[in-house]
Amino acid sequence: MKIENPDMMISVADAKKIIEENSFTSARVLLPLDQAGGLVLAEDFISGIDVPAYPQSSMDGYAFSYGSWGRGKRLHVTGEMAAGSDRVNKILPGETVRIFTGAAVPQGADTVLMQEKSKLENGELVVEDDNLNAGDNVRLQGAEIKKGSLALSKGTLLTPAA
16 A cells, blocks of 8 residues: 555554555574574463572572571581582581572572671671571572473563563
8 A cells, every 4th residue: 555645644444554564474483592682582482490490599698497596596607509509518407508699509408698697706607687587588499480381472572681
């Protein structure tokens, strides 16, 4: 459809027809993610994994079992968990490990104390946080995206933030 007079009003139906005649649908392509930036997702993306994939520390500090700690009680520091480490640590009641943001919370721990609210004395952790609660500073497995759930919707523009 050609518009004879650009100042003339057209109907909604004619406007839709013009859009349809001048639009196209791209063919679907399967690309590696690093080549898909700026493209639009052709179908819903269902996650094949939990995100995070394991309980994860959301800050630098010390991981321990909240139930094994009591106000005024010291915890024995037994090791360290770095982000990206594939080492699986297990702690026992009364123990703690130094942990970094993004690291897997060791088996037996459920709470991370911020390093700013801690003090070390002779290899033992002194908790200096009167407001500490069980589960603080731990991202649970699948807290952001559950395996099998919708991760990105059809029509999403693929960007680093998507």
